Amino acid sequence: MPVTLIKSAAWVVAFDGRKHTYMRDADVAFDGNTIIHVGPGFEGKAATTIDGAGMLVMPGLVNVHSHPSSEPMAKGWNDELGSPKLYQSALYEFMPLFRADAGGAPNPDDIPASATVAYSELLLSGVTTLVDMSVAWNGWVDTFAASGLRGVLSPMYRSARWFTKNGYVVEYEWAKDEGMAAMEAAMKVLDEAAKHPSGRMSGMVSPSQIDTCSPALIKASFAEAKKRKLPFQIHAAQSVVEFHEITRRHGMTPVEWLGSLGVLSDRSLIGHGIFMDHHTSVHWPRRDDLQDLVDTGTTVAHCPTVFQRRGIALQTFGEYVRRGVNMAIGTDTYPHNMIEEMRAVAITSRLVAEDVYDTRSSDVFNAATLGGAKALGRKDIGRLAVGAKADIVLVDTTMACMKPLRDPVRSMIYAAAERAIRTVFVDGTKVVDGGKVLTMDLDAASAQLEVAQKRAEAGVKSLDWAKRDHLKISPLMFPPAKGS
Template structure:
């Protein structure tokens, strides 16, 4: 494969190669540079384009994005984002059918590929689930990923607790530890059975839900299982004021301090979102959170777009890196556009630091590629070099809307989007060519996704405090004027 630009890798760093070449065979890169001396079976000239390593999404949306429903609808507990006690007492139920859950993951996986993501660790909301995710749906997810060609790390989410709203409007937590531990046991069995399936394209992880919905026993056993299995463990923590107050009330510590006391943190621990840490503007007073994270080797999964939508953010990406904290990136929302996440992250970092030189385009590009690979312990991912897996994306630089190209990485960070991913190759297989994924009808899938989303919205009054009608839960930007028949 040849192109106007290639992101190669030499001396432990990405390098730019004008008019470069990438040669891969049997899923492995065998040459990156100029003038390959061997014989080739097929030559593909990508033209005015950038061939780059695929992005690694450590917190990749794998359902229909319900966070959009809270974008302008606050407070969350009055708008269906926290179960009312009346709904919980009546018995929570699955708001999607098994077939709908399978479709959602396949649809989401296709969207990830269309945005240049080649390795994904799926995340889905448990708000509309009966309790946790199931082994059966993740077996289906493994098959869907293999069919589409997406590299994934899979594991059903589990929890021992759930937040709910009392009749007087106060938020409390309900715990069912045996149920959560059973979910962990099922996740461990899943890891043992599914690790390295489909030619190694499917790997596994452990995914306890949120720190405030987990008990000490669940977290201790999860950490022990993660060490024994050698798989990544991802736990959403340090991401909200509710979590900060709740964990302090229950345990007298910050989330990170509590994890340290449980011996939970290792180099394979992934921590989305890492915004509400001490010290920061979200957590008053001095604290050791960042020192603990850096010392443990755990990875902060930075999700700039979804955090920025709700007024959060790292303080800052640059300062975390200076402290020696390992940082990878996640999308965690729709669209799963890693380029947009990188652009938002770069801008919010510069704003937080009050300095245009606080971080550069390549810092975020590194985090989306090398940072993700490092988090997973995969030196064969996130870079184009001999011996690495052939996971690469062809970015269209000929799009007239992109503007003039001087440095292709900076151009991506200024004016490109995930829609400029033209071709995607994963493990040597071309999974998307000219924006088309074999076997995927994007228009039909989008229409089905909308129907399922509409059906979910109709059910929201059942799980919303006070059970108001849908029109009172979700506001409109402007007054809606319906057509009047004359």
């Protein structure tokens, strides 16, 4: 296979077998899709040589929790929405109203456009491995593969849908088969992903939410994950409403109940994991949910931005890390920008803790690389080391937004964000160059998504329990000027 050499990089985030380290003036070489050299003085022959002067070379980021097929369309709609009588969550009253099929039959291009926008944003922010938690849609596997990402398809399914008739009580409508047919359909998607010729597609078993899935469905899903040797993820401890629902049904916290079902393990991820017994919003007797996660090796998929908007936060990321919980990061919602999400992790944790030392930037970067890789059971991603996959990000440290350059990863996280990312390789293939996505038409997808959003606006009133239109629920920032 042809060798590519990144020669004399100014900075390299290299993995020494235990941790990330900084190297200066080092080479990174990869043969096909595999890294063959990290360090000074590569002496082999290279078919392609990239000048590393002024560049930071770092591992591709691992995003363990995202919803590309739906979230991009909610931009401008869901930024400042939450139900005051449902503990500020938007999950139950508002999020079901704004979707591609809200105005009737969806245009077949709407969901692919939404996914394309998200995939593009993710690549531009240095993500090379993505867990895509979507409801299965036609063409998903091929579209995901065409993006160039290393894809983990995580088709969601459930036993019940949630809804509210009044804005303060959440109800559940349960399927007679408890969602087993939907689970079977999701497994067929995982089979398709495993067989994809790209070799970059794999799967994750994902019953949707702890409160919408029956015990039988959750246990059957975990058994299937073990059988297939795949990771398992479920949304849990994501709202006060859900916490109270689970304690009402079972007299246990969400984490405690999942433990009683036997589904906490080193292959398991909890989506969000905020409202545990120590959280000040739940006022529950302490029994140490965090220790259950540590003892079982369960990962928390942390996505701060979607909760920040509603005044909700983990307590705290730093505390979870100190206790020994494996932490990984996702971009649950728009913007699908992993660097901004990393910044939100660090700043929110310190704000909640009222302690600048609560969380270190290295903890955040570790979660976005090594923690995500561990959650997926992989030792060949999230690091620059010989034998690892050639998932590599080049950051331009000569840009004004990166200067003065004392610590390049810090400058990227806290100042430059995705603006400084120039080139991205996934599996040895260049998918971003010059800050442009090479594999997808982002402009065309964005235009289609805008059309889809207008269509969704028209359907809001028919779905809302109070028959409010979209402007009543989510008014524009400013009223229209007179005469306009």
